[in-house]
Amino acid sequence: MRFRNQVVWITGASSGIGEALAYAFAREGAHLILTARRRERLEAVQHACTGAGKRLLLPFDVTDLEYHPTAVGAAIEHFGQVDILVNNAGVSQRSLVLETDLSVDRRIMEVNYFSVIALTKTVLPYMIERGGGQIAVVSSLLGKFSTPRQSAYCASKHALHGYFDSLRSEVYAHGIRITLICPGFVRTEVSMHALRGDGQEHGQLDERIAKGMPAEVCARHIVNALHKRKEEVYIARSEKIALYLKRFAPGWLSALMRRVNLR
Ligand SMILES: NC(=O)c1ccc[n+]([C@@H]2O[C@H](COP(=O)([O-])OP(=O)(O)OC[C@H]3O[C@@H](n4cnc5c(N)ncnc54)[C@H](OP(=O)(O)O)[C@@H]3O)[C@@H](O)[C@H]2O)c1
Numbered sequence: 001m002r003f004r005n006q007v008v009w010i011t012g013a014s015s016g017i018g019e020a021l022a023y024a025f026a027r028e029g030a031h032l033i034l035t036a037r038r039r040e041r042l043e044a045v046q047h048a049c050t051g052a053g054k055r056l057l058l059p060f061d062v063t064d065l066e067y068h069p070t071a072v073g074a075a076i077e078h079f080g081q082v083d084i085l086v087n088n089a090g091v092s093q094r095s096l097v098l099e100t101d102l103s104v105d106r107r108i109m110e111v112n113y114f115s116v117i118a119l120t121k122t123v124l125p126y127m128i129e130r131g132g133g134q135i136a137v138v139s140s141l142l143g144k145f146s147t148p149r150q151s152a153y154c155a156s157k158h159a160l161h162g163y164f165d166s167l168r169s170e171v172y173a174h175g176i177r178i179t180l181i182c183p184g185f186v187r188t189e190v191s192m193h194a195l196r197g198d199g200q201e202h203g204q205l206d207e208r209i210a211k212g213m214p215a216e217v218c219a220r221h222i223v224n225a226l227h228k229r230k231e232e233v234y235i236a237r238s239e240k241i242a243l244y245l246k247r248f249a250p251g252w253l254s255a256l257m258r259r260v261n262l263r
Contacts, residue, residue, distance in 0.1 A: 002227050004029030005053070007079045011062055011119070012089030014041035016188030017138060020219035021086060026051035028223060033075050033082070036089065037061050054079075062089050062115035063107075072122045081130055084226065085123050087116040088138040092190050093153040094206075095197035096262065104199050105152040112156035117163055124171065132175030136226055137164050141184045141236055145246040145253060148260050153194075168231065177229045181222055184236025185212030213237060 008025045012018035014036035022032055026049035034042050039059040046055050056078050058071050075082055091111045095104070120135055127133030142150060143157030161180060168178040191206040218235050225233040234240055245253040 001029040002223075003084075005031065006083040007031045007033065007075075007081055008084045008086065009033035009035065009058075009075060009082050009123070010086045010088055011035045012138075013045055014038045016190060017183065017186055017215050017218055017222070018086070018088040019045050020215035021088065021222060022046075022049055023216070024219040024223045026053055029053055030084075031055070031079060033058055033079070035060060035062070035071070062119065063110045065115065065118045068119055068122045072119075072126070076126055082123050082126060082133065084134040084136065085120065086136040086138070086222075087119060088136075089115070090138065090190075091153075092194035092202075093150045094191070094194045094202040096149055097151050099197035100152065101197060101199060104195050104197060105155075107199065108152040108195065109156050109159070112153070113159045113163075116160060120167070124176070127176050128171070128174045134177050134179065134226060134229065135164070135167075136179045136181060136222070138181045138183070138222075141182050141234065141239060141243060143180070143182055144243055147257060148262055177231075179225055179230055180232045181225065182232065182234045182236075183213070183218050184234075184239040185209055186215055186218045186235075187212045188215050 003025055008030040010018050010021050013022045013034035022034055022045050025032060029051060031053040032055045034045060035058045036042055037059060042057050042059055046057060049055060058074060060067050060071055091108060093108055116137060137160050139160045140157045142154045143161050146154035164178050164180055185208050187209060191202055191204060191209045194202040196202055221235045234243060242253060
């Protein structure tokens with residue numbers, strides 16, 4: 001019960017890591033605000049949550065930036081505060097640069113980057129007024145290095161690090177802590193909904209995602225990291241080695257990436 005009576009807002013709570021986070025925080029006694037586009041899936045998640053905390057569903061498309069003030073207003077009206085905002089909603093990519101329409105690059109940046117900074121900016125004044133809070137951002141190991149066929153996805157996740165590392169120092173004195181979360185392969189629907197170059201969904205469960213860490217395990221690590229108010233956390237298995245290669249032997253990593261199957 002490490003988060004008893006804390007108000008935790010999770011975006012992308014209708015499946016995968018966000019859904020698992022909802023269950024994990026519910027077990028910790030938190031009150032939950034759950035956001036995603038699919039209302040029925042959110043309702044199912046809400047019903048499956050065990051724990052004494054209250055729940056509020058706020059279904060909306062996070063790229064509808066004009067709606068953010070209304071959503072935040074509804075959250076504040078309902079709970080009076082947001083203690084932890086978990087920016088988790090995201091979309092991945094499966095396409096080479098030259099086959100990716102610019103509208104798809106933009107869409108990925110809208111979901112993974114602009115909606116995240118917009119919602120954060122809308123929630124922050126309330127946290128500052130209360131004298132504290134936590135912002136979690138679900139980035140990726142691909143926020144630290146890049147793979148082929150995910151150029152816009154990698155760019156969007158790298159951008160989050162630049163932005164939130166800067167914000168971290170700006171809001172520290174207000175008692176606000178920022179945690180950047182970098183998962184490796186996690187078994188979710190992420191590859192199913194990943195965008196192809198023409199904007200269609202990839203629609204396939206990729207092998208490495210299928211063999212990835214269970215979302216529940218990832219969620220447990222995230223909850224622990226937030227409890228410890230960590231600045232950045234890597235949640236991965238053997239793929240974590242690429243982080244060290246990027247840092248200490250970047251040429252080796254580039255050579256490995258050139259061998260990745262491009263189809
Ligand atoms: N799985 C992995 O291997 C992995 C690795 C590193 C990082 N991540 C990151 O983890 C986060 C969660 O992904 P996941 O793996 O759990 O995939 P997922 O199962 O596909 O979940 C994605 C979530 O984001 C929501 N979402 C997507 N677009 C949205 C939009 N425009 N507005 C509102 N909600 C939206 C989806 O809900 P609706 O469709 O209902 O809107 C869903 O709840 C993402 O940021 C992803 O980049 C995943």
